[in-house]
Amino acid sequence: MRDSILYYPHIEIQNEKWLKSAILLWDNVYRIVPASYTPKDSDEVLRACDNDLVRAVSLEKEDMSRIAQDFQDFLDGMQYKPAGLEYDEYAYLHPEKIDSTLYPTLEKYAQGESDEGFLTLPREVVRGYMFFLSTEVAKRRQLARCTDDKxxxxxxxxxxxxxxxxxxxxxxxAEGFYSSLIFENLLPLNIxxxxxxxxxxxxxxxKDEKSAFKLQLSKFSEQLYKCESxxxxxxxxxxxxxxxxQAKQDLKASQGFLNKDDVGSFFSIGVxxxxxVYGALLGVGGDPFSLYSFSTSMVIGAIAAYKNYKNTKSLQENPSGAAYLLFLEKEFSGTGRYPAFDRYLEEFIND
Structure with missing residues (x-):
């Protein structure tokens, strides 16, 4: 786990609770801010900016040029188009985030422009493009990525x-699964x-406790990926x-906001x-898509089966490709009280 994160897929950090929680886990939160745009920040977000905890990433030519062909190849290489790329909800993408060679490709999906000049695109196209952009930005700056949107x-x-x-x-x-590893009660819900x-x-x-927790998480995710027995x-x-x-309890104690039995928000990483591993957890005939608690506050469950597990990479091999979620709602949808990540992805692919 890296010491700092890149926030995606938006410019503004509108959820102050999320930002406070992120600051309790990472040293800095970066965000991509076009040169001509001034974020509409709240007073609390501005306070974090003034303390150098929220930093702006200025896009460089190398950021843009490296992803243009990759994203074009990705779109062209799809055997079939996911339903989500034809979805009827739209979002805005700032033109300064788009490489000139890629602009004609995205224009094919565009539904016009906003009054401020943002390109209006299907929401999932924006998310997809912002993944490619955020991953390249993260890779070149040694950052992980994190969102507040389930x-x-x-x-x-x-x-x-x-x-x-x-x-x-x-x-x-399948030989392997993309999974959500969830930690409950790590951060104060009333933050x-x-x-x-x-x-x-x-x-x-x-700082020391944050580093120790992230080190243990990194080691564990590597073992989940490699285990063949x-x-x-x-x-x-x-x-x-x-x-x-133990690392989780040490982190909570060092922050001083949560007592041992207090209820907190949860933190998830895609691994x-x-x-x-699921054979070890669930036994013969167990369902990987059922959430499994392997401690009092740690849960794992499959989001999707891989088509070819041999083509995957571990988080240590590709740390900038890691996705983290800080989720702070009191009521969750899906199985029990957790977001139904597999259902969200199923809807995106198959509608």
């Missing part, structure tokens, strides 16, 4: 995994009532259950996971 988190996996899913997302016999100044102070005082999968779970839980 739909963007799910849909971006289609692009981050190079469309390595087909229309049969629920193949329970909106905590002043930004207190959040900033807590973040500064917990069901027996060894059980060992991985048992070894990391204790280490991750490639071998079928052997």
């Amino acid at each position: 739909y963007s988190f799910a849909v971006s996996s289609y692009f981050s995994e190079a469309a390595n899913f087909d229309d049969f997302l629920y193949d329970r016999e 909106d009532s905590i002043p930004m100044s207190a959040v900033i102070k807590a973040s500064e005082n917990s 069901i027996d060894h999968g059980k060992t991985i779970i048992n070894d990391f259950r204790k280490d991750l839980e 490639p996971t071998s079928a052997s």
Whole structure:
């Protein structure tokens, strides 16, 4: 896990609760801001900017030129177009975020321009393009990526995994799965009532604990990806259950906002996971798409089956491709009280 993140897919950070939570996990939050645009920030976001915790990324020629062909090849290489690329909801994309060689391609999807000159595009096309752009920006600056939008988190996996899913997302016999690893009660749910100044102070005082938690998470995700033995999968779970839980409790204690039994928001990371890990967790005949708790506050569940697991990369091999979600709503949809990430992706691909 990197020390700083790139926020996607928007310019404005409209959710102050999300920003405060992000500051408790990472040293800095970066965002892509076109040179001619001034973000419409709230006072609390501006306070974080003034303390150098929120930083602007100025796009460079290399950022734009490297993704133009990649995104064009991705669109041209689709065997079939996901339903989400023909969806009837629209979003805006600033023209300064588009390379001139790619502009004609995106214009084919465009529905016009806003009064401020933003290109009006299907929402998922914007998300897809912003994935490519944010990944290149993150890669060149050694950043991870994080969002506050559960739909963007799910849909971006289609692009981050190079469309390595087909229309049969629920193949329970696949060699591996793109999964959501969820941590409950990591961050205070009532963080909106905590002043930004207190959040900033807590973040500064917990740097060592933040690093220790992220190190354990990185090690665990690597093992989930590589494991090819069901027996060894059980060992991985048992070894990391204790280490991750301890690192999580140390982080909470260092921040001072949550007591041991307090209810908090949750944090999720998308991880490639071998079928052997689910065999170890669920046993023969278990369903990877059922959420599984492997500790009192850690849950894992498949979002989609890979078409070819051998074509995947671990987060250590491709750290800028990692997607994180900080989710702060009190009521969740889907199975129990969790977002239904698999259903969001299914809707995007098959409508």
